[in-house]
Amino acid sequence: MIVPAVRAAMAFRFRALRHRNFRLFWSGQLVSLVGTWMQSVAQGWLMHELTDSAFMLGLLGFLQFLPVLLLSLWAGVVADRVDKRRMLLLTQSLALLQAAALATVVSAHVVQPWMVLALALVFGVFNAFDLPTRQAFLIEMVGKDDISNGIALNSAAFNTARVIGPAVAGLLVAGMGVAACFWFNAVSYLAVIWSLARIRIAPRAAGAAGGGTRTHVMEGVRYAWSVRPLRNLLLLLGFTAGIGFQYMVLLPVYARDILHTGAEGYGLMVSAFGLGSLAAAVVMTRRLDRWDLRRNLRFGLSISGLGMAAFAWSRSLPLTLAMGFCIGLGLILYVTSTNTLLQLTTEDRFRGRVMSLYTLMFIGTAPAGALISGWVAQVMGAPIATSLSALVLLGGAIYVFFRLRVLAAREAARPTEPVLTEKLG
Numbered sequence: 001m002i003v004p005a006v007r008a009a010m011a012f013r014f015r016a017l018r019h020r021n022f023r024l025f026w027s028g029q030l031v032s033l034v035g036t037w038m039q040s041v042a043q044g045w046l047m048h049e050l051t052d053s054a055f056m057l058g059l060l061g062f063l064q065f066l067p068v069l070l071l072s073l074w075a076g077v078v079a080d081r082v083d084k085r086r087m088l089l090l091t092q093s094l095a096l097l098q099a100a101a102l103a104t105v106v107s108a109h110v111v112q113p114w115m116v117l118a119l120a121l122v123f124g125v126f127n128a129f130d131l132p133t134r135q136a137f138l139i140e141m142v143g144k145d146d147i148s149n150g151i152a153l154n155s156a157a158f159n160t161a162r163v164i165g166p167a168v169a170g171l172l173v174a175g176m177g178v179a180a181c182f183w184f185n186a187v188s189y190l191a192v193i194w195s196l197a198r199i200r201i202a203p204r205a206a207g208a209a210g211g212g213t214r215t216h217v218m219e220g221v222r223y224a225w226s227v228r229p230l231r232n233l234l235l236l237l238g239f240t241a242g243i244g245f246q247y248m249v250l251l252p253v254y255a256r257d258i259l260h261t262g263a264e265g266y267g268l269m270v271s272a273f274g275l276g277s278l279a280a281a282v283v284m285t286r287r288l289d290r291w292d293l294r295r296n297l298r299f300g301l302s303i304s305g306l307g308m309a310a311f312a313w314s315r316s317l318p319l320t321l322a323m324g325f326c327i328g329l330g331l332i333l334y335v336t337s338t339n340t341l342l343q344l345t346t347e348d349r350f351r352g353r354v355m356s357l358y359t360l361m362f363i364g365t366a367p368a369g370a371l372i373s374g375w376v377a378q379v380m381g382a383p384i385a386t387s388l389s390a391l392v393l394l395g396g397a398i399y400v401f402f403r404l405r406v407l408a409a410r411e412a413a414r415p416t417e418p419v420l421t422e423k424l425g
Contacts, residue, residue: 013285016150021199022141028195030157032092035188037165038172039099041270042181043116045173045263046106048252050113054382058374061249062367063117067124068131069364075129076356077216080349084137089196091130096189098123103182131363132356139343139351140201148340152284155336159281159328162274170267220353229345230354232403233338234361236396240301242365244392245331246373246385247308248273253382259317272321276328284336290344294407296337298400304330305393312386330393335362 017023047060079087102119105111142150172180224230248270255266280300288296307326314320339358346354376385 013282014149014153016142016146016153019142019146021201022138022150022153024195024198025137025141025192026153026157028192029154030161031191032188033158033161034165034168035099035185037161037270037274038169038181039102039185041166041169041267042173042178043102043120044249044252045266046111046178047113047116048256050111050116054250054253054377055374056113057249057252058370058372058377060117060120061246061370061374064120064124064127065363065366065370067121067128068359069367071125071128072132072356072360072364073217073221073353074356075359076132076220076353078129079133079136079352079356080216081352083201084133084140085196085199085201087133088130088137089193091126091133092189092193092196094126095123095130096186096193098126099182099186099189103179103186106177106179106182127363128359131359132352135339135343135355135358136352139348141199147343148288149285151336151340151343152281155284155332156278156281159274159277159332162277162328163271164274166267166270166274168267169270170264173263173267216353220350220357223347223350224354224357227345230342230357233341234357236297236399237335237338237358238361238365240334240393240396241362241369242392243369243372244305244308244389244396246366246369247311247327247389249370249373250377250382250385253377254320258382259315259320261317265317268317268321269324272324273328276325276330277332278328279325280329280332281336283333284340288337288340290341293337293341294400294404296333298397298404300330300332300334300337301393301397301400302330303327304334305390305397308386308390308393312383312390 017026044057044060047056050056098119102116105115138150138154139147169181172178172184224234251269252266255261255263255269259265261268284296286292304327307323307330311320311323311327314323342354342358343351373385373389376388
């Protein structure tokens with residue numbers, strides 16, 4: 001009796017994988033994401049070796065995410081209009097070429113800081129279109145009933161790669177150099193391209209027909225602003241992600257200059273964040289109602305803020321790794337719960353545009369935050385910059401705490417009426 005019960009529980013936890021298209025996408029993406037995380041680690045380490053500057057790390061983050069800030073709203077309109085599978089095939093193929101170009105200049109020993117910055121900017125352009133399309137494509141693969149589980153498993157793949165990729169990258173950088181990481185990433189894109197080529201999606205009616213792009217962008221913005229849960233969730237995400245999530249750009253400083261652990265320690269730090277994030281993704285595979293998701297917002301921001309404050313001033317690698325786990329756990333609980341609440345609330349015809357707003361708030365705010373964190377770290381030290389991020393996250397947790405009290409009182413006052421529009425999410 002135990003084995004069937006365990007099998008049933010596992011089937012429920014991974015229910016989105018019963019959809020063939022999602023299985024293909026998920027498995028190909030898992031391989032590709034390992035390479036992406038290897039490139040991310042190697043790229044930061046390469047820039048720090050070339051320039052020995054915390055500000056240049058911030059500039060690298062700024063340029064990589066600047067296109068998301070500039071293009072994501074337009075990309076959302078495109079995602080609502082085009083075949084999402086074909087769009088992803090295009091963006092993933094272009095990303096393969098970018099990784100190969102970076103690997104080539106490093107292998108040829110001609111790499112300069114401006115080349116790393118330029119290629120990061122190019123990658124950001126592809127990513128600006130890839131991210132909202134990828135998020136909007138999920139519901140086409142799994143349907144609305146399994147969308148929350150699909151988001152959780154998508155997050156689990158991302159964070160499994162976040163554990164494996166950086167750890168392998170740290171070893172490769174130390175043993176073979178950064179070029180090996182870039183070449184591995186280029187090859188890894190073949191897995192997701194192969195899986196996308198095999199996916200079969202029933203034709204859907206074209207969305208956002210008629211009118212200019214600007215009209216459709218503004219239509220999506222007005223829709224998100226008019227629906228209170230969407231507005232609150234997106235504004236909170238923009239506030240917390242802008243500065244609160246920028247700890248990653250400074251990890252090479254902690255590894256090399258503060259803890260003196262080298263590339264291996266750097267890889268372990270990123271993996272510790274990934275392990276916490278993976279634990280959060282597993283938690284999110286449970287069936288959660290709206291109040292569970294709301295409470296995740298509060299808990300996630302609280303534990304990540306407290307963990308980041310301790311991380312900033314730690315001088316012990318084991319403590320740093322433990323706090324990295326807490327930060328990863330909290331941030332992914334918060335972000336995945338936000339994504340799920342947005343997907344559950346959004347009308348299908350606006351999904352691409354709302355996901356582009358999600359991308360804008362989650363990643364498009366990073367350029368300014370990366371520059372601010374890099375500048376503060378350069379002038380006042382990395383611990384001060386990371387402490388600033390912690391304060392922003394804790395401020396978000398305080399807002400959610402008071403907002404949930406208001407919502408609980410409001411729902412208790414009218415228990416027989418469905419509360420559909422006056423919610424945090």
